Amino acid sequence: MKTLSRLTPAVVLFTALFLLFLTSCKKEGSLSSTETVTEEEATTYSDESTQAEAGFDDVEDVSMLAADEEGETSVYGRGAEDAGRLFPFVELRRRLGPCATITVFPADSSYPKTITIDFGYIGCLCTDGKFRRGKIVTHLTAPIRRPGSVMTITLDSFYLNRTSILGTKVVSNLSENGNIKFTVQVVGGKVTHPNGRGYTYNSLKYVRQTEGGNTRPVMDDVYKIEGRSKTEFNNGVVINLDTETPLVKKTACHWISDGTLKIKINSRVLYLNYGAPSNGDCDNKAILTWNNGSSSRLITLP
Numbered sequence: 001m002k003t004l005s006r007l008t009p010a011v012v013l014f015t016a017l018f019l020l021f022l023t024s025c026k027k028e029g030s031l032s033s034t035e036t037v038t039e040e041e042a043t044t045y046s047d048e049s050t051q052a053e054a055g056f057d058d059v060e061d062v063s064m065l066a067a068d069e070e071g072e073t074s075v076y077g078r079g080a081e082d083a084g085r086l087f088p089f090v091e092l093r094r095r096l097g098p099c100a101t102i103t104v105f106p107a108d109s110s111y112p113k114t115i116t117i118d119f120g121y122i123g124c125l126c127t128d129g130k131f132r133r134g135k136i137v138t139h140l141t142a143p144i145r146r147p148g149s150v151m152t153i154t155l156d157s158f159y160l161n162r163t164s165i166l167g168t169k170v171v172s173n174l175s176e177n178g179n180i181k182f183t184v185q186v187v188g189g190k191v192t193h194p195n196g197r198g199y200t201y202n203s204l205k206y207v208r209q210t211e212g213g214n215t216r217p218v219m220d221d222v223y224k225i226e227g228r229s230k231t232e233f234n235n236g237v238v239i240n241l242d243t244e245t246p247l248v249k250k251t252a253c254h255w256i257s258d259g260t261l262k263i264k265i266n267s268r269v270l271y272l273n274y275g276a277p278s279n280g281d282c283d284n285k286a287i288l289t290w291n292n293g294s295s296s297r298l299i300t301l302p
Contacts, residue, residue, distance in 0.1 A: 037237065039290070042268040043297060046288060049231040049239040049263070052191045052201040054301075055165045058130070060184065063138040063153045064171070065092045066115045070104060071143035092117075099124030100132070113140045123159065134158035147175045164192040167201070180209035186229070203229030203241075212251070221251040225259075240264045247274060253282035255301050272299065 037045065069089050089102055101118040115138040119126075123133025135156035142149035153169040167189035173182045189201035205227030212221035224246040231239040240263075247259035258275040268290065276287040277298070284301040 037266050037268055039268075039295070042265050042270060042290065043288065045233070045237060045239055045265050046263050046270050046272070047299070048193075048197070048233075049199070049241065049265075052189065052199065052231055053203070053229060053241070055160050055163060055191060056167070056169060056186050056189060056201065056203070058160055059136055059153060059155065059158070059165065060169055060171065062092070062096070062117065063115075063136055063151065063169075064144065065089075065095065066102070066117065067138060067140055067144040067151055070113070070115060070140075071145050095126065095128050096132075097124075097127035099126060111140060111142050114138065115140070119158075121157075131161050132159065144171070144173060147173055149173045162194045164190075166190040178213075180213050182207050184227075197234070199231050199233040201229065201231050203227065205229075219252045223249045223251075225249060225256075237266065244271060248280070250282065255282065255284050256286075257282050 066089060069091055092102070096117075099119065101116075101120075103116045103118070105114050105116075117136045117138075119132040119134060121133065123131055125131050136158060137154045137156060139152045139154075140149065141151075144151055150173070151171040153171075155166055158165050168187045169189075170185045170187065171182055172185075175181055184203075184205045184207065186201060186203045189203070190198065191201060192198035205225055207223050207225050210222050210224050225248075226243045226246050228243070229241045231241070233239075242262045242264075244260040244262040247256045247261070249256055256274040258280040260274070261272040263270040263272060270288060270290040271293075273287045273289065277285060286299045286301060287296055288299050289296045
């Protein structure tokens with residue numbers, strides 16, 4: 001049985017929100033945050049801003065997976081076959097493959113603890129199909145499943161595919177009285193795409209477990225996410241994302257499977273429906289709508 005404070009690795013895709021970057025080749029002009037953007041600009045900015053969400057969610061997902069497996073080892077111990085080795089990180093290796101170097105310090109059951117995942121200066125293509133380079137450094141005050149524990153993620157020259165991602169992400173376990181919940185905050189986030197187009201990013205999300213809390217396996221876990229984020233482009237455009245209805249993240253699914261996100265770009269408002277078009281089934285599709293629902297676009301999630 002899981003402890004009441006159990007946090008699962010895949011949930012942190014949880015904010016995973018979000019879509020594929022449209023590689024726009026138009027120049028970035030000056031635009032005030034109070035000016036009206038065109039319909040074409042609004043849909044492009046929506047796609048680009050959610051790329052920031054996807055990048056930071058991917059980093060968090062990898063870190064949470066590492067923290068959860070390390071915590072399992074600390075709580076339940078290593079088998080004789082693991083004696084003298086670093087934590088095996090079986091599930092993390094299934095996702096990343098052999099290309100990353102994973103180190104733990106100190107390599108015992110004591111805390112605080114730091115897990116470093118190093119993809120190298122050149123980088124490598126991971127098993128999940130994503131190219132990563134640089135380092136993800138995760139500092140833990142205690143096992144991540146323990147109420148009151150804090151996980152701080154920092155990035156060292158980190159790239160996801162060809163996009164540079166900087167900033168700090170903090171996950172705080174607020175579980176109490178059998179209620180599994182935590183907050184996830186991005187501070188000082190910065191994303192830069194290969195074409196030079198970039199933006200700053202900050203967010204605060206609230207997560208609570210709704211299914212699977214009474215079983216030890218993680219694959220039956222289901223979480224609901226609510227929160228907000230702010231993306232500010234170099235040209236002054238500001239995008240605010242808020243959950244219109246809670247987002248549903250199933251550990252067994254790589255994507256958000258249900259819920260609606262409200263996207264406000266200056267004076268324009270768009271909505272991203274993760275439940276459509278498959279009625280909440282697990283897939284990488286979502287529907288972006290605007291003009292009070294009269295205009296729409298099918299989005300492929302990263």
